[in-house]
Amino acid sequence: MLELLAPAGSPEAVTAAVQNGADAVYLSFDDLNDCPEAVNFLDTGFEAAVRYCRVRGCKVYLALNTAVREEELPKAAGLALRAQRAGVDAVILRDLGVLTILRSLLPEMPLFADHRLGFYTPESAVAAATMGFTRIFLPPEMPLEQIKRMAKAPVETAVFVQTSMCAAAAGQCRLSAAMNRGSADRGRCSAPCRESYTLGGRWDTTPLSWKDRTLIPDVKALEEAGVACACIGDRDRRVEYVAAYTSVLREAIQEEQQPAASERRTLEEVFCPHGVAAKDVFEPVEPRNEPDSKAIERFCAELRRTYTETELRRVPVNFAVAAQSPDQPVRLGAQDEEKHLALMEGPLPDPMGDLELTEDGLREIMYRTAGTPFRCESVESVLGEGLRVSSIELDEARRRLLYKLSEERAAVPRRKEGAYPDAPRPASMPTLPVMIFSVQTAEQLTPALAELSPACVYVPLEVLFQRPECVRPFTERGCGVAAALPPVACGSIEEKKLRTMLSAVRENGVEEALTGNIGLALMAGQEGFKLRGDLELSINNDYALQRLKETGFVSATLSPELTLDQIRLLNKPLDTEIAVYGRLPVMVTETCLLKTSVGRCTCTTPGQMADTQGGVWPVTRSFGCRNSVWMNKKLWLEDVAQDWVQSGLWAGRLIFSTESPRECVDVAGAYLRGEGYRPNGMTRGLYYRGVE
Numbered sequence: 001m002l003e004l005l006a007p008a009g010s011p012e013a014v015t016a017a018v019q020n021g022a023d024a025v026y027l028s029f030d031d032l033n034d035c036p037e038a039v040n041f042l043d044t045g046f047e048a049a050v051r052y053c054r055v056r057g058c059k060v061y062l063a064l065n066t067a068v069r070e071e072e073l074p075k076a077a078g079l080a081l082r083a084q085r086a087g088v089d090a091v092i093l094r095d096l097g098v099l100t101i102l103r104s105l106l107p108e109m110p111l112f113a114d115h116r117l118g119f120y121t122p123e124s125a126v127a128a129a130t131m132g133f134t135r136i137f138l139p140p141e142m143p144l145e146q147i148k149r150m151a152k153a154p155v156e157t158a159v160f161v162q163t164s165m166c167a168a169a170a171g172q173c174r175l176s177a178a179m180n181r182g183s184a185d186r187g188r189c190s191a192p193c194r195e196s197y198t199l200g201g202r203w204d205t206t207p208l209s210w211k212d213r214t215l216i217p218d219v220k221a222l223e224e225a226g227v228a229c230a231c232i233g234d235r236d237r238r239v240e241y242v243a244a245y246t247s248v249l250r251e252a253i254q255e256e257q258q259p260a261a262s263e264r265r266t267l268e269e270v271f272c273p274h275g276v277a278a279k280d281v282f283e284p285v286e287p288r289n290e291p292d293s294k295a296i297e298r299f300c301a302e303l304r305r306t307y308t309e310t311e312l313r314r315v316p317v318n319f320a321v322a323a324q325s326p327d328q329p330v331r332l333g334a335q336d337e338e339k340h341l342a343l344m345e346g347p348l349p350d351p352m353g354d355l356e357l358t359e360d361g362l363r364e365i366m367y368r369t370a371g372t373p374f375r376c377e378s379v380e381s382v383l384g385e386g387l388r389v390s391s392i393e394l395d396e397a398r399r400r401l402l403y404k405l406s407e408e409r410a411a412v413p414r415r416k417e418g419a420y421p422d423a424p425r426p427a428s429m430p431t432l433p434v435m436i437f438s439v440q441t442a443e444q445l446t447p448a449l450a451e452l453s454p455a456c457v458y459v460p461l462e463v464l465f466q467r468p469e470c471v472r473p474f475t476e477r478g479c480g481v482a483a484a485l486p487p488v489a490c491g492s493i494e495e496k497k498l499r500t501m502l503s504a505v506r507e508n509g510v511e512e513a514l515t516g517n518i519g520l521a522l523m524a525g526q527e528g529f530k531l532r533g534d535l536e537l538s539i540n541n542d543y544a545l546q547r548l549k550e551t552g553f554v555s556a557t558l559s560p561e562l563t564l565d566q567i568r569l570l571n572k573p574l575d576t577e578i579a580v581y582g583r584l585p586v587m588v589t590e591t592c593l594l595k596t597s598v599g600r601c602t603c604t605t606p607g608q609m610a611d612t613q614g615g616v617w618p619v620t621r622s623f624g625c626r627n628s629v630w631m632n633k634k635l636w637l638e639d640v641a642q643d644w645v646q647s648g649l650w651a652g653r654l655i656f657s658t659e660s661p662r663e664c665v666d667v668a669g670a671y672l673r674g675e676g677y678r679p680n681g682m683t684r685g686l687y688y689r690g691v692e
Contacts, residue, residue: 014027124520127519212277355390579653
């Protein structure tokens with residue numbers, strides 16, 4: 001049966017989820033997770049929450065799913081170690097460095113991959129299993145048919161069946177960081193996608209805002225496909241949301257009973273401020289009437305009663321009672337379905353007792369389990385004749401017996417604890433970093449740009465496939481060429497297309513591939529490419545670099561959300577680069593924004609998205625009829641080169657997105673020859689101020 005996983009952003013939410021039928025909850029007790037504002041567990045409250053769940057047969061997963069900086073790694077390891085000692089059943093991770101540490105520190109702890117790691121293909125699921133993950137959370141935007149394909153992979157899959165939707169593909173958004181330093185990778189997204197923008201010359205209100213997604217009507221299909229876990233998203237929503245959707249999903253899984261249309265409308269009006277997509281995964285938000293606040297509170301008051309006024313989550317228990325002699329105390333035992341056993345001695349028989357020890361009399365006492373997390377299933381007895389006891393004393397003995405059984409159920413499983421791994425050794429670095437050019441079009445690859453002799457040029461795979469001759473001016477000068485894979489590829493058609501292009505490009509002599517996706521890295525490796533890591537991998541620490549090195553990467557690009565001081569302090573066990581010029585990609589959308597705006601496909605022509613503050617964000621085509629949104633200002637570090645040149649980097653990358661061929665040459669000339677060119681609309685990015 002599908003595991004029902006519910007969010008728990010507070011102690012009250014834990015109770016709401018458990019009492020309404022959750023098989024597992026995910027929570028955290030610190031700010032190293034993707035929803036720090038929802039975490040309200042005090043130091044003692046975390047252990048209490050885990051105990052509460054274990055007694056009632058509900059698993060607990062620690063959400064440690066954020067990008068972790070080098071200086072935060074010991075803290076992250078300490079949180080995971082404490083969670084294991086408290087009895088947590090698994091840890092959900094986002095950071096490859098934390099994965100490396102926990103595989104050594106907690107060798108028996110199951111580790112789950114957060115959806116932001118972007119496992120879209122069956123090959124990526126294989127890579128996840130090889131890296132040590134036992135379950136992967138699939139991206140929320142993944143279509144149902146692709147989910148069914150992924151469910152056949154050699155690793156458990158978890159699917160969000162009720163969640164809010166982001167316009168970006170999973171893990172592909174830095175818009176909030178670019179706007180106000182609120183990093184989505186670190187759970188600080190300020191949701192700028194919910195704001196108003198213009199597209200295609202017209203006012204589109206909120207073109208990046210999408211309705212919530214629900215797959216609750218499809219839970220039977222998910223279970224039949226082999227999906228392991230149905231997850232409710234959004235830990236920051238109110239507790240009643242957790243209670244309502246956990247209850248609805250419990251019925252859908254266990255009873256195969258879908259909520260009535262009227263009930264679904266009520267849930268959506270109360271808990272889904274952006275609405276719920278009726279047909280498509282991506283459905284734009286529409287204006288809605290303000291809901292009746294009094295009616296909402298009445299509805300929520302009813303929901304609160306499901307977890308505050310009674311104990312609904314009750315574990316079946318079989319009792320056994322033996323009393324054969326007036327000189328020996330009554331002996332009691334209780335056993336649950338998982339074979340936890342509690343034994344104790346009760347009161348001595350008393351001729352003046354008000355309860356005769358008969359089967360009927362015992363049942364009356366032992367079935368009094370209301371208000372406890374247990375439900376009496378049966379009472380077996382071995383009784384002597386004519387024995388009597390005090391019903392009050394026997395009642396108290398039953399309560400103590402159930403408490404003892406609770407202790408057995410709450411007991412933490414014994415798991416091995418290993419050692420914190422040694423710090424990765426630094427790789428040898430050049431005295432000065434080499435320069436790399438990254439382009440988007442064949443037209444940017446001019447002989448004049450090739451004359452500047454970069455160490456390597458990153459070219460989109462599609463461009464190399466369609467125009468293999470475009471890199472000849474560079475290869476003739478001994479420049480390396482790497483095929484830049486798209487950030488996202490989902491579905492058998494896209495995977496087949498990528499394999500065809502990779503094979504052809506490899507035959508044309510290109511030996512390296514640049515990718516920000518672990519699954520696509522495996523695909524490129526199978527085709528014989530050397531691997532270089534792109535921005536989307538969100539590399540923040542040395543252990544993540546070490547993991548990539550062990551996976552077969554020869555270099556990696558660090559997260560643009562690190563400061564130069566943080567970059568300087570890294571050991572860098574792998575050749576490391578950073579972006580030093582250009583518009584950084586801030587979003588890869590799962591739909592064509594321009595087509596949505598103008599009603600026809602125009603993605604071959606770059607467009608623009610303007611915010612209400614006057615910022616203009618270029619929009620270009622991305623693989624699979626997606627769009628890439630680029631930063632509204634150009635990163636410029638040429639005049640502060642001394643700050644990054646001496647940071648132990650292998651390379652600095654110039655990112656050319658919408659630049660003309662002439663502008664590409666001018667920019668590269670400024671960086672390599674000191675020629676006096678400066679672009680309009682410059683920014684230092686986050687290299688000096690960092691993110692929140």
